[in-house]
Amino acid sequence: MITMIRYLSELLDERGRRHLHSMLLAQAAQGVLQGLGFLLVAPLVATLTSPPVDWGRLWFWLAAIAAAVAAHHVLLAWSTSLGYLVGTDVLTGFHERIGNHLATLPIGWFRGDRTGPIGRMLGKGTMDVANIPAHLLRHVVVGVTTPITMIGGSFLLDRRIGLAFTAGALLCALALRLLMVIVRRNDDDYEYDIGATASRIVEYARQQPTLRAYGVLDRPDLGTLEESLVRQQGSQSRLTIRGAWGLIAFFGTLQLVVTAVIALAVAFTLQGTMTLPVMIGVLIVTLRMLDPISQLGELAGLVQINADAIGRVRALLATPPLPEPARSAEPSGADIELRGVRFGYDGGPAVVDGVDATIPAGCFTAIVGPSGAGKSTLLKIIARFFDVDEGAVLIGGRDVRELGSAGVSRLTAQVFQDVYLFEGTIADNLRMAAPGASQADLDRVARTARLDEVVERLPDGWDTRVGEAGSTLSGGEKQRVSIARALLKDAPIVLLDEATAALDAANEAAVADAITELARDRTVIVVAHRLSTVVAADRILVLDRGRITEQGDHDALLTAQGTYARFWTERVRARGWQLAMKGNP
Numbered sequence: 001m002i003t004m005i006r007y008l009s010e011l012l013d014e015r016g017r018r019h020l021h022s023m024l025l026a027q028a029a030q031g032v033l034q035g036l037g038f039l040l041v042a043p044l045v046a047t048l049t050s051p052p053v054d055w056g057r058l059w060f061w062l063a064a065i066a067a068a069v070a071a072h073h074v075l076l077a078w079s080t081s082l083g084y085l086v087g088t089d090v091l092t093g094f095h096e097r098i099g100n101h102l103a104t105l106p107i108g109w110f111r112g113d114r115t116g117p118i119g120r121m122l123g124k125g126t127m128d129v130a131n132i133p134a135h136l137l138r139h140v141v142v143g144v145t146t147p148i149t150m151i152g153g154s155f156l157l158d159r160r161i162g163l164a165f166t167a168g169a170l171l172c173a174l175a176l177r178l179l180m181v182i183v184r185r186n187d188d189d190y191e192y193d194i195g196a197t198a199s200r201i202v203e204y205a206r207q208q209p210t211l212r213a214y215g216v217l218d219r220p221d222l223g224t225l226e227e228s229l230v231r232q233q234g235s236q237s238r239l240t241i242r243g244a245w246g247l248i249a250f251f252g253t254l255q256l257v258v259t260a261v262i263a264l265a266v267a268f269t270l271q272g273t274m275t276l277p278v279m280i281g282v283l284i285v286t287l288r289m290l291d292p293i294s295q296l297g298e299l300a301g302l303v304q305i306n307a308d309a310i311g312r313v314r315a316l317l318a319t320p321p322l323p324e325p326a327r328s329a330e331p332s333g334a335d336i337e338l339r340g341v342r343f344g345y346d347g348g349p350a351v352v353d354g355v356d357a358t359i360p361a362g363c364f365t366a367i368v369g370p371s372g373a374g375k376s377t378l379l380k381i382i383a384r385f386f387d388v389d390e391g392a393v394l395i396g397g398r399d400v401r402e403l404g405s406a407g408v409s410r411l412t413a414q415v416f417q418d419v420y421l422f423e424g425t426i427a428d429n430l431r432m433a434a435p436g437a438s439q440a441d442l443d444r445v446a447r448t449a450r451l452d453e454v455v456e457r458l459p460d461g462w463d464t465r466v467g468e469a470g471s472t473l474s475g476g477e478k479q480r481v482s483i484a485r486a487l488l489k490d491a492p493i494v495l496l497d498e499a500t501a502a503l504d505a506a507n508e509a510a511v512a513d514a515i516t517e518l519a520r521d522r523t524v525i526v527v528a529h530r531l532s533t534v535v536a537a538d539r540i541l542v543l544d545r546g547r548i549t550e551q552g553d554h555d556a557l558l559t560a561q562g563t564y565a566r567f568w569t570e571r572v573r574a575r576g577w578q579l580a581m582k583g584n585p
């Protein structure tokens with residue numbers, strides 16, 4: 001519980017923390033008063049059952065009980081309103097803190113499989129965390145402080161009973177701990193599975209054509225939605241069943257302790273070492289103690305689930321952001337230098353393994369190589385999607401870490417394979433790069449990127465909505481929008497990952513022309529899949545298993561008869577084959 005309060009406190013600002021501390025104090029005092037109220041029944045009963053009744057004492061105990069109950073209710077009202085206040089503080093600050101932190105994480109951190117868990121964290125996770133101060137903490141704090149007060153008071157009734165209560169409380173605490181460990185272990189699995197299912201649902205909705213084409217919809221062995229749902233059901237029933245066993249163990253222990261204390265009190269009375277009024281007092285205290293402890297047990301699972309939600313938020317907030325310089329360094333020019341660059345995903349084996357290269361400003365460079373050679377990764381490293389494990393990337397003579405993400409972003413425009421277009425019009429999607437761009441600017445870049453033909457063809461022209469993620473445009477059209485966007489940004493460096501998917505002839509020619517235009521007066525690095533792009537490049541880097549094995553221009557590399565010459569021959573042959581296929585009716 002202390003850990004949970006510490007985590008909660010970390011998520012709050014100064015004002016929220018003050019509210020939280022006042023709330024906890026009020027709840028603890030409330031628990032003590034409730035315990036006192038229950039305890040005071042014992043001397044009241046003793047006074048009643050010891051004739052002749054001392055009316056003065058009787059009224060005194062009655063007044064004391066009434067005062068404790070009244071003070072308890074005042075504190076209850078105060079702590080409840082404070083609880084809602086803290087819950088609101090959590091809700092208000094939560095999205096902002098997570099949003100701000102997400103904005104500092106490396107772009108490479110945002111993989112597809114993280115969409116589901118983040119969405120869940122921002123939705124249900126937020127409510128779970130806000131629920132802790134608003135509803136749960138009161139039961140937890142009162143459920144602990146009331147029995148502690150009563151156990152302390154029971155020493156005044158009978159020391160032996162006080163000791164028995166203490167031993168029983170330790171046993172119950174152990175059983176409660178066991179229950180929470182069971183819930184935590186199984187809840188972690190359940191949350192993971194439910195996050196994975198959320199990602200699969202998005203994939204299922206977006207990738208229908210592929211899933212149907214390969215008949216994967218009803219093949220649970222292929223990591224599809226169905227498999228995720230089955231796994232989620234499994235972890236959900238494990239959480240429920242194991243949690244129920246933990247709960248049974250806890251209530252079993254509690255009943256055992258209560259029975260043992262009652263039996264002890266009866267035995268002491270029969271022995272003559274305990275008076276009847278004290279025995280009645282012990283019975284009343286024992287039975288009254290059951291309520292707050294039972295409530296604690298019933299809520300323990302929920303408390304643990306909500307504490308886990310805080311744990312996940314903390315883990316996200318602890319993900320190290322990309323280190324940013326206090327002031328972005330000033331680059332001189334748009335040349336790029338790679339010095340002994342080494343990088344592996346998540347600390348794994350090197351995918352880019354000691355790359356040295358210099359790309360002069362204004363040079364059009366193509367990177368070629370077999371699939372999985374690390375071409376796209378190299379491009380992402382230059383764009384500072386991740387920081388290198390070893391070596392350095394320099395733009396204009398300055399390390400990208402000194403330029404900072406904002407500095408690199410100012411210098412580069414990126415056209416990547418998975419072109420993402422926002423739900424909005426084509427014009428909106430271009431203006432992302434330059435919000436103040438005029439219609440004349442849009443028309444100019446559209447002409448260069450050969451987007452003008454697309455805009456003219458569409459019924460609403462520039463105002464055509466592209467659908468979520470650009471779903472209403474073809475692959476080639478999307479790439480033209482993306483190139484136009486990069487042109488509008490007018491950055492001195494363009495990083496382009498050519499689409500591997502085959503484009504139709506019209507789109508292919510348009511994209512090739514657009515890339516040539518893009519390369520005018522700019523430093524352009526293209527992960528090239530099309531022969532036309534490779535031939536147009538001033539310089540070609542051949543990448544194989546993360547290393548540059550050859551570099552030079554097309555003619556020089558062909559003459560060298562190495563990897564590039566083989567790559568070229570294969571592509572030309574494949575191309576010839578494609579053309580032959582197209583020629584056949």
Ligand SMILES: Nc1ncnc2c1ncn2[C@@H]1O[C@H](COP(=O)(O)OP(=O)(O)OP(=O)(O)O)[C@@H](O)[C@H]1O
Nearest residue numbers: 111345351369370371372373374375376377378527
């Ligand atoms: N986000 C990622 N996490 C872990 N490994 C990755 C990730 N992205 C790529 N890889 C791995 O890194 C290696 C290089 O991938 P990369 O996409 O850079 O190759 P590539 O040369 O561009 O391939 P292709 O031409 O097929 O696109 C591959 O083995 C790939 O599986």
